Amino acid sequence: MLTILVINSKGGSGKTTLTTNLASYYASKKMRTAIMDYDPQGSSLHWLQARPKTQHSIHGANAAPAKGNAVLHSKQGWVPLDTEVQILDAPAGASGLLLKELVRKANFIVIPVAPSPIDIRATADFIKDLFLVGGAHTSKAKIAVVANRVRMRSSNNYAALERFLTSLKLPFLTSISDSDNYLHAVEQGLGVFEMDESTTASERQELMPIVKWLEGQFPNRFGIRAEDKIASLESSKKWAAYRGPS
Numbered sequence: 001m002l003t004i005l006v007i008n009s010k011g012g013s014g015k016t017t018l019t020t021n022l023a024s025y026y027a028s029k030k031m032r033t034a035i036m037d038y039d040p041q042g043s044s045l046h047w048l049q050a051r052p053k054t055q056h057s058i059h060g061a062n063a064a065p066a067k068g069n070a071v072l073h074s075k076q077g078w079v080p081l082d083t084e085v086q087i088l089d090a091p092a093g094a095s096g097l098l099l100k101e102l103v104r105k106a107n108f109i110v111i112p113v114a115p116s117p118i119d120i121r122a123t124a125d126f127i128k129d130l131f132l133v134g135g136a137h138t139s140k141a142k143i144a145v146v147a148n149r150v151r152m153r154s155s156n157n158y159a160a161l162e163r164f165l166t167s168l169k170l171p172f173l174t175s176i177s178d179s180d181n182y183l184h185a186v187e188q189g190l191g192v193f194e195m196d197e198s199t200t201a202s203e204r205q206e207l208m209p210i211v212k213w214l215e216g217q218f219p220n221r222f223g224i225r226a227e228d229k230i231a232s233l234e235s236s237k238k239w240a241a242y243r244g245p246s
Contacts, residue, residue: 005106010122011092014148016043019089024191027056034059034079039091051189099134112148115161144171174209
């Protein structure tokens with residue numbers, strides 16, 4: 001099973017936007033997909049409730065720890081055994097035993113960062129915890145960062161974010177805009193890959209470097225290229241290793 005952890009201890013970084021769009025992408029490729037929502041707010045689960053029955057099914061698991069518990073005990077926090085892709089939507093402030101559990105489960109870790117001084121400082125502290133407390137230094141999980149909720153790439157805040165992400169010595173995959181199309185998708189229980197391509201071409205292009213990285217195809221710096229197409233999971237040797245023998 002391919003397990004993708006979307007995490008940042010800072011709230012408002014856009015974790016659920018990434019989670020739902022990645023899940024809908026894989027589901028649209030007819031992969032058996034599940035979301036484990038560790039956030040007590042349950043944003044990903046609310047998105048699934050709004051999802052049209054006509055779209056490919058995505059399993060939702062309520063993995064939010066019970067109050068006072070640092071690790072998962074909920075009976076609802078399970079995914080079907082035949083799941084091929086599961087995406088972990090981490091809560092804000094994940095630390096300690098829960099952070100270790102999330103890192104242990106993951107094959108890939110995606111860290112979204114919003115362009116503000118507060119988010120940059122919080123993310124710098126979180127990445128230290130990810131390695132020192134979460135055990136990422138001994139984990140085999142691959143880790144990358146993305147700029148998220150970007151309004152103006154010419155702004156001073158974005159320039160500071162870009163410098164910060166580049167300094168981390170982690171793959172900096174892409175910049176995701178603060179587009180209304182992501183909001184429209186959430187309201188409808190969809191991802192941008194399931195909406196009209198003529199209106200979501202830009203958003204699809206923003207997300208493709210993440211998909212390519214998950215398939216072992218690291219894109220050019222900042223990743224967005226006019227010739228990028230929707231990657232074919234079925235033809236990916238990297239993907240075949242996760243699916244196992246047919």
